[in-house]
Amino acid sequence: MEYQRAAGILLHPTSLPGEYGIGELGSEAFKFIDFLKDSGQTLWQVFPLGPTGYGDSPYQSFSTFAGNQYLISLEKLLEDNLLNESDVEEIKVFDPTKIDFGPLINTKMRILRIAYDNFKISDEHNSMEYQQFCKNNIEWLNDYSLFMAVKNAHGGVQWTEWETEIAFRLDAAVEKWKNRLSNEAGFHKFLQYKFFSQWKMVKDYANKNGIQIIGDLPIFVAYDSSDVWANKHLFTVDDKGKLETMAGVPPDYFSPTGQLWGNPLYRWNEMEKDNFLWWQKRLAKMYELVDIVRIDHFRGLEAYWEIPGDEETAINGRWVKAPGEKLFNVIKETFGDIKILAEDLGVITPEVEKLRDSFKLPGMKILQFAFGKDGDKKFLPHNHIRNCCVYTGTHDNDTTRGFFENEKKANSGIYEWAQKYLNYYGDDLRYAAIIAAYQSVANIVVIPMQDILNLGTEARMNFPSKLGGNWMWRYTRSQVDEGLSHHYNELAKLYERYEEENEKENKIESEEK
Numbered sequence: 001m002e003y004q005r006a007a008g009i010l011l012h013p014t015s016l017p018g019e020y021g022i023g024e025l026g027s028e029a030f031k032f033i034d035f036l037k038d039s040g041q042t043l044w045q046v047f048p049l050g051p052t053g054y055g056d057s058p059y060q061s062f063s064t065f066a067g068n069q070y071l072i073s074l075e076k077l078l079e080d081n082l083l084n085e086s087d088v089e090e091i092k093v094f095d096p097t098k099i100d101f102g103p104l105i106n107t108k109m110r111i112l113r114i115a116y117d118n119f120k121i122s123d124e125h126n127s128m129e130y131q132q133f134c135k136n137n138i139e140w141l142n143d144y145s146l147f148m149a150v151k152n153a154h155g156g157v158q159w160t161e162w163e164t165e166i167a168f169r170l171d172a173a174v175e176k177w178k179n180r181l182s183n184e185a186g187f188h189k190f191l192q193y194k195f196f197s198q199w200k201m202v203k204d205y206a207n208k209n210g211i212q213i214i215g216d217l218p219i220f221v222a223y224d225s226s227d228v229w230a231n232k233h234l235f236t237v238d239d240k241g242k243l244e245t246m247a248g249v250p251p252d253y254f255s256p257t258g259q260l261w262g263n264p265l266y267r268w269n270e271m272e273k274d275n276f277l278w279w280q281k282r283l284a285k286m287y288e289l290v291d292i293v294r295i296d297h298f299r300g301l302e303a304y305w306e307i308p309g310d311e312e313t314a315i316n317g318r319w320v321k322a323p324g325e326k327l328f329n330v331i332k333e334t335f336g337d338i339k340i341l342a343e344d345l346g347v348i349t350p351e352v353e354k355l356r357d358s359f360k361l362p363g364m365k366i367l368q369f370a371f372g373k374d375g376d377k378k379f380l381p382h383n384h385i386r387n388c389c390v391y392t393g394t395h396d397n398d399t400t401r402g403f404f405e406n407e408k409k410a411n412s413g414i415y416e417w418a419q420k421y422l423n424y425y426g427d428d429l430r431y432a433a434i435i436a437a438y439q440s441v442a443n444i445v446v447i448p449m450q451d452i453l454n455l456g457t458e459a460r461m462n463f464p465s466k467l468g469g470n471w472m473w474r475y476t477r478s479q480v481d482e483g484l485s486h487h488y489n490e491l492a493k494l495y496e497r498y499e500e501e502n503e504k505e506n507k508i509e510s511e512e513k
Contacts (some may be wrong), residue, residue: 003339003362003387003443007488007497008043008214009036010395011449012058012461013071014099015474021094021104023474025198026073030205031477037209038485040492044206045214045446047395048296049199049289053224056101056471057462059296060222060263062148065140065285067195069188070108076198082115082122098472115194116187133193139281140226141189142178147226149184150177158224160241167241169230199289207291214341214446215290217282219297220247220263228264234271234278235264236309243309249297249346250305250314258305258314259464265306268323276330283331283338291339298342298361301327302352324355332359341389341444365390365442367433368403371421372414380421381440389444390437392430392451395461399450401430402457430454438495445497452488453479 016023016032023029036044050061051068058068074091077083091107094100119125134141147159154162165173178185206213221227221235223243228235236244247263271278286293295301301324307317331338342356344363356363365388370379377383384390392400408415419425424432430451437445450459453475462470492498 002360005443005497006042006445007438007492007495008041008045008444008446009039009449009452010045010391010446012047012395012471013049014068014471015449015461017096017475017477018075019096020074020088020091021096021108022070022099024073024075025071025195025202026075028477029073029202033202033206033209033211035480035485036206036211038482038489040489040498042210042212042498043214043292043444043446044211045294046216046290048216048218052471053222055467056099058216058471059218061218061225062151062222063140063144063226064218064221064282065137065227066144066192067199067289069112069191069195070105071199072112072191072194073198074108074111077112077115077194080124082118083111087111087114096476097474099474101472112191113187116190119190120186129197130193133196134189137192140285141192142185143230144192144226145185145188146174146178146181147229148188149181152184153181159229167229168232196288203289212291212339213289214292214294215286216294216296217286219295219300220261220265223262223264231278234267236267237264245306246309246311247300248305248307248314248317250317252346255314255464258317260307260311260314265304266322272323272326276327279327280330280334283335287335287338292341293339294341294343296343297346298344298356298363299346299348299352302349302355325358328355328359360387362388362444364388364394365440366393366397367391367437368393368397368400371418372407372412373417375414375417381436384440384442386441386443388442389446390440390442391446391448392433392437393448395448396464398457398460399430399448399455400433401428401451401454402460404429405456428454435491438491438497449475452484 011032013025013029014023016028018024018026018028033044047058048061049067050058050063051066052058052070053060053062074083074088078085078088088111091111094104124130150162150166151159159167165171166177203213228237238244243264245265246261247265248260249258251258283293301322303319303321305314305317306320307314340361342361342363344352344356345366365379365384367379367390369376393403397403398406404415404418415429418429422429422432422436431454434447434451437447450473459473461473489498
């Protein structure tokens with residue numbers, strides 16, 4: 001679809017402020033939407049919303065269909081009378097500026113179990129709404145809830161280490177374990193019901209206020225996921241569950257040994273047999289949650305880096321063709337004109353560009369990659385096209401302030417090069433980069449919240465290939481004031497990325513006359 005000129009902010013809900021140790025889908029999510037509206041923003045971009053596992057990465061989820069239970073608002077559960085104030089006291093001791101995932105998860109899950117015990121004896125448990133949710137999502141919900149229950153019964157280990165009968169769903173094992181763990185599986189169904197109910201309220205409020213949500217679709221699914229456990233024939237695992245091949249990228253800007261993601265790859269020949277039905281279901285669920293889908297590692301739908309399952313780095317891989325054109329034709333036939341963004345970073349070939357452009361998908365431009373004599377010049381604003389999305393940086397980059405400060409210290413020449421290009425010699429080069437993004441001809445501009453708040457490296461969200469210490473950043477309410485929203489509102493208007501309703505109406509009336 002054609003995209004209108006617009007501006008937005010990149011912020012994952014876990015980074016929202018609040019007193020419960022992690023950003024949630026409660027009042028602070030609605031306040032953030034108010035901030036977006038007051039700031040002239042019409043887009044809110046988030047990371048994948050699935051339940052996170054080892055490493056806490058949103059890009060390694062236990063299910064591509066499920067929602068992240070850690071985002072469930074305790075505030076809302078209090079309003080639903082499923083919790084008392086005394087139930088949530090222990091979680092209020094956590095640092096409000098960063099997420100301490102290990103202890104936080106243990107504490108929050110204890111509290112969510114209290115809510116579930118109360119839910120089971122409430123009228124809501126037998127409500128039409130809950131029953132309808134379970135019915136509408138039966139295809140993935142039953143597998144996911146049992147997967148999580150069995151995982152818990154085995155001490156949280158990967159499904160390949162479970163008892164053989166249930167790991168490989170032999171004979172009547174699924175039914176047997178379903179009966180044995182019915183209460184635990186019910187707990188995970190409850191969590192999904194609450195996540196989707198709360199997220200729907202957030203999304204409805206955003207849409208009502210003129211905000212569209214950009215969601216993120218990881219191209220591959222996690223090895224330790226209900227998706228693989230329940231659909232092994234669709235993924236490159238052998239009959240013993242061992243990885244035959246796995247995903248990653250060759251050596252690049254971020255890592256000299258490449259990135260070894262460890263995800264199984266798709267058996268595309270199997271997926272084609274039913275017209276990519278699994279992908280159709282996956283996208284259908286995504287569009288319940290968001291308005292625009294960003295496909296992470298888009299280039300993997302044209303060709304992907306295949307690494308043997310026993311490798312320890314991503315160096316020894318090979319490029320293998322993927323049926324991207326066939327898949328997108330099916331998507332177009334099934335869904336019509338839906339909004340998709342292509343994360344087209346990394347090793348991009350003419351074939352990848354052809355796939356992107358033949359379906360008119362906007363690609364991404366990252367300003368941090370553009371600066372310096374060795375920078376990628378296609379990311380510079382004077383080379384942008386209308387049908388693209390420009391960012392100062394993404395979750396995998398340093399904050400823009402941190403980036404410039406570190407380049408200046410390193411005496412790399414990038415800082416001075418950017419000064420000259422941006423024609424700015426003051427002490428806030430980050431803001432000059434934001435202005436350049438807003439000025440760009442690109443239809444879409446998205447700025448990370450850390451850059452909006454002018455934060456340094458301490459607020460970086462993720463460092464690719466670094467294990468631990470990622471995804472922890474949160475902002476506080478005190479960092480956001482009315483002056484900030486007014487300033488960005490004026491900026492959005494100045495660069496024609498936002499029109500207030502009365503201005504739109506006057507424009508329409510004028511055109512009609």
